[in-house]
Amino acid sequence: MAKQNTVFKDAFNRCLVLLDTSSALASEPELGNKLGVSRTTIRAILTRLEEIGLIEWSKRRKVVLRKPVAADYFPTAETDSLSEIIERSFMRRILAGGAEPGMQINELELAREIGTGTTSVREFLIRFSRFGLIEKRPNSHWVLKGFTPEFALELTEVREMFELRSAAAFAHLPDDHPAWAELDSIAALHREILADVDNRYREFSELDERFHLLVHRASRNRFIIDFYDIIAIVFHYHYQWNKTNARQRNARAMEEHLVYIDALKSRDPARIEDACRRHLKSARETLLQSTN
Amino acid sequence: MAKQNTVFKDAFNRCLVLLDTSSALASEPELGNKLGVSRTTIRAILTRLEEIGLIEWSKRRKVVLRKPVAADYFPTAETDSLSEIIERSFMRRILAGGAEPGMQINELELAREIGTGTTSVREFLIRFSRFGLIEKRPNSHWVLKGFTPEFALELTEVREMFELRSAAAFAHLPDDHPAWAELDSIAALHREILADVDNRYREFSELDERFHLLVHRASRNRFIIDFYDIIAIVFHYHYQWNKTNARQRNARAMEEHLVYIDALKSRDPARIEDACRRHLKSARETLLQSTN
DNA sequence: GATCTGTCTATTGTAGATAAAAGACAGAAG
DNA sequence: CTTCTGTCTTTTATCTACAATAGACAGATC
Numbered sequence: 185m186a187k188q189n190t191v192f193k194d195a196f197n198r199c200l201v202l203l204d205t206s207s208a209l210a211s212e213p214e215l216g217n218k219l220g221v222s223r224t225t226i227r228a229i230l231t232r233l234e235e236i237g238l239i240e241w242s243k244r245r246k247v248v249l250r251k252p253v254a255a256d257y258f259p260t261a262e263t264d265s266l267s268e269i270i271e272r273s274f275m276r277r278i279l280a281g282g283a284e285p286g287m288q289i290n291e292l293e294l295a296r297e298i299g300t301g302t303t304s305v306r307e308f309l310i311r312f313s314r315f316g317l318i319e320k321r322p323n324s325h326w327v328l329k330g331f332t333p334e335f336a337l338e339l340t341e342v343r344e345m346f347e348l349r350s351a352a353a354f355a356h357l358p359d360d361h362p363a364w365a366e367l368d369s370i371a372a373l374h375r376e377i378l379a380d381v382d383n384r385y386r387e388f389s390e391l392d393e394r395f396h397l398l399v400h401r402a403s404r405n406r407f408i409i410d411f412y413d414i415i416a417i418v419f420h421y422h423y424q425w426n427k428t429n430a431r432q433r434n435a436r437a438m439e440e441h442l443v444y445i446d447a448l449k450s451r452d453p454a455r456i457e458d459a460c461r462r463h464l465k466s467a468r469e470t471l472l473q474s475t476n
Numbered sequence: 477m478a479k480q481n482t483v484f485k486d487a488f489n490r491c492l493v494l495l496d497t498s499s500a501l502a503s504e505p506e507l508g509n510k511l512g513v514s515r516t517t518i519r520a521i522l523t524r525l526e527e528i529g530l531i532e533w534s535k536r537r538k539v540v541l542r543k544p545v546a547a548d549y550f551p552t553a554e555t556d557s558l559s560e561i562i563e564r565s566f567m568r569r570i571l572a573g574g575a576e577p578g579m580q581i582n583e584l585e586l587a588r589e590i591g592t593g594t595t596s597v598r599e600f601l602i603r604f605s606r607f608g609l610i611e612k613r614p615n616s617h618w619v620l621k622g623f624t625p626e627f628a629l630e631l632t633e634v635r636e637m638f639e640l641r642s643a644a645a646f647a648h649l650p651d652d653h654p655a656w657a658e659l660d661s662i663a664a665l666h667r668e669i670l671a672d673v674d675n676r677y678r679e680f681s682e683l684d685e686r687f688h689l690l691v692h693r694a695s696r697n698r699f700i701i702d703f704y705d706i707i708a709i710v711f712h713y714h715y716q717w718n719k720t721n722a723r724q725r726n727a728r729a730m731e732e733h734l735v736y737i738d739a740l741k742s743r744d745p746a747r748i749e750d751a752c753r754r755h756l757k758s759a760r761e762t763l764l765q766s767t768n
Numbered sequence: 769g770a771t772c773t774g775t776c777t778a779t780t781g782t783a784g785a786t787a788a789a790a791g792a793c794a795g796a797a798g
Numbered sequence: 799c800t801t802c803t804g805t806c807t808t809t810t811a812t813c814t815a816c817a818a819t820a821g822a823c824a825g826a827t828c
Contacts, residue, residue: 186787187811191615211802222790223803243803244797266812292779301813302780303595307602314606316698323483323780323819338697345637405630406608407706411699478817479781503772514820515773535773536827558782584809593783594810615789615810 194263195219196229200252203238209246266300270308273298275421278317278328285330289318315414331418333475340468343415344461346408347399351444351460354402355451363398364449370395371445374438381435388434389423395441399448418471426474433470440466486555487511488521492544495530501538558592562600565590567713570609570620577622581610607706623710625767632760635707636753638700639691643736643752646694647743655690656741662687663737666730673727680726681715687733691740711763718766725762732758 198219202209209215215226234241236256239248274294277283295305309326312318317335318326329335357363373391377384393416400412423430440463447459490511494501501507507518526533528548531540566586569575587597601618604610609627610618621627649655665683669676685708692704715722732755739751 186785186813187789189788191789213802224789224791227803228789290779303812303814306780307599307811310599310602314702316702324821325779335698338699341697342699345641349637405633406627407630407634407703410606410608414699478783478815479819481818483819505772516819516821519773520818582809595782595784598810599781616791617809 188266190263190265191221192225192228193258195221195225196232197257197260197263199229199233200238200256203233203248203252207248209239209248211244266304267308267311270298270300270305271312274308274312279331279421279425283328283330285328285332287328287330289326289328291326315417331475333472336468336471336475339414339418340464340471342411344464344468346403346411347396347464348457348460350400350403350408351448351456352453353404354399354448355453355456357402363402366398367445367448370398371442374442374445378435378438381438382431385431385434388438389420392419392437392441395445422471422474436466437463437470480558482555482557483513484517484520485550487513487517488524489549489552489555491521491525492530492548495525495540495544499540501531501540503536558596559600559603562586562590562592562596563604566600566604571623571713571717575620575622577620577624579620579622581618581620583618607709623767625764628760628763628767631706631710632756632763634703636756636760638695638703639688639756640749640752642692642695642700643740643748644745645696646691646740647745647748649694655694658690659737659740662690663734666734666737670727670730673723673730677723677726680730681712684711684729684733687737714763714766728758729755729762 199215202218209230210218212223212226212230215229216223219226230239230241230246233239237249238252238256239246277294289309291302291305291309295302298305309318309320313320313326316338317329317331319329320326354363370391377387377391396415397409397412400409403409440459444456444459444463447455450456491507494507494510501522502510504515504518504522507521508515511518522531522533522538525531529541530544530548531538569586581601583594583597583601587594590597601610601612605612605618608621608630609623610620612618646655662683669679669683688707689701689704692701695701732751736748736751736755739747742748
């Protein structure tokens with residue numbers, strides 16, 4: 185099969201949500217904008233909606249005939265893009281499985297295991313190589329460098345340099361910059377989650393990424409912002425994987441974030457640097473604990 | 477054609493050089509080590525050497541029959557790997573040609589122009605995207621972000637952070653670390669070139685890369701060292717492209733390097749920082765002059 | 769017994785093909 | 799005259815196939 189129609193299926197599912205709350209659908213270009221896909225895909229969606237009797241479609245008339253039910257949706261397993269599937273498979277293998285540094289990575293074997301073509305695996309590995317966890321031997325295999333203490337230290341060294349600089353830059357954002365509002369909204373969410381931390385501590389991972397990305401963005405430097413991808417992916421899988429004391433660790437990190445946010449709002453360079461350093465120090469320790 | 481045999485051709489040419497100064501060739505594994513290729517390729521080379529009457533080959537006996545002549549070598553155009561060809565073509569297009577920021581990049585068109593398959597072009601673009609000059613719109617084209625002043629400023633901001641830290645780390649290398657010897661050899665080469673700068677100033681580009689890479693390596697941080705790739709490629713093509721005042725610029729940079737090297741050898745943090753900052757400042761100005 | 773060669777197998781690099789998705793353009797509808 | 803739809807073309811994402819290259823193993827040679 186040349187290409188999975190995951191874009192179609194995913195957009196179709198999102199379209200069902202739209203359809204749930206309205207009695208008619210907008211024009212094709214407008215739908216395309218809302219769902220972030222081209223008109224070609226929109227028309228495929230409309231065709232299917234008509235086929236399964238959800239709408240009556242004739243030129244500009246797109247009347248909703250009934251509410252969508254669970255069976256109308258495509259299963260979520262079919263809406264993941266191939267690269268997401270490969271990423272998850274690969275990360276599970278190297279983080280969860282016995283992933284000894286120095287291990288060889290075999291494109292063909294990976295592809296067979298995931299049930300996909302080699303090209304996609306290759307492209308994934310090339311993209312992934314910028315994270316510094318694997319390395320290519322030309323005309324030969326890839327080598328896994330491993331999620332080792334050295335990796336964690338090198339990563340956090342750069343992270344600290346970048347985040348300190350970004351945090352300092354944050355203080356100089358103009359008063360009307362949207363980042364301030366976003367910062368307030370993030371702070372509020374922290375307080376909400378902390379108020380019910382036993383049940384909601386799992387929401388921290390996503391919040392953490394949102395907060396630090398906001399800080400890094402203040403650098404206005406594409407290399408600094410791009411580097412945050414590496415941190416995000418490492419922490420993302422790290423959270424999924426290492427759940428010991430998760431509640432406690434997350435609560436502590438959220439407290440630190442609140443201090444850090446207050447420091448940013450004060451615009452006082454010394455306070456910012458201090459709060460930032462404290463938080464980065466404990467983030468580093470958390471990460472180091474989980475390397476072997 | 478599934479795969480170009482450029483590895484074979486390139487190793488063959490390098491083997492001819494070996495053959496020029498000896499009357500018999502070593503064993504297959506040893507040759508493989510020397511040339512950095514597998515035994516399969518070595519045997520292909522030996523087969524061809526025999527075919528064109530350069531050696532007599534029978535099991536372990538590989539007697540040289542005559543000296544290789546120019547016609548025995550494969551043309552250099554055939555020894556470049558496909559990714560090198562694509563890289564050069566692409567850089568020429570975006571640096572030399574009218575490369576407006578925001579321009580769309582078309583995989584198919586690029587492939588046709590270079591005379592290669594789309595897969596290779598795609599993989600090149602994925603690898604290249606880490607340099608921050610292009611960006612992918614999923615399911616659609618790539619966008620050229622352009623070699624703009626913003627790019628140069630963002631690049632040099634990170635470079636300065638990394639190089640200052642690496643230079644500071646350099647001072648702490650143990651006395652017997654090989655980097656000190658390499659530093660001396662680089663300094664000597666600077667003096668040689670400076671003594672005949674009118675004729676040899678073009679050798680600076682390569683020397684520059686060698687020197688700064690050595691400094692970055694002292695950080696022992698893979699992210700810092702990898703980042704130097706970006707700097708190297710940008711400066712590499714920049715030197716090829718912007719030749720105004722090249723002699724004068726290179727001479728000045730070499731003088732700065734010598735001061736910088738002396739500072740490193742003194743291990744005095746303040747001197748190092750000062751020399752490093754001065755040099756980085758003029759490097760940034762040079763780069764900025766050539767953006768538009 | 770260590771290293772080499774002959775032979776065979778497995779993997780990578782690249783081209784070419786094809787379905788999915790994007791996008792262009794003219795005529796239709798407001 | 800602006801926005802929409804019908805239709806068509808182009809490009810991307812992915813699979814498969816195959817030559818080049820790497821690498822494994824057993825028997826030969828030192």
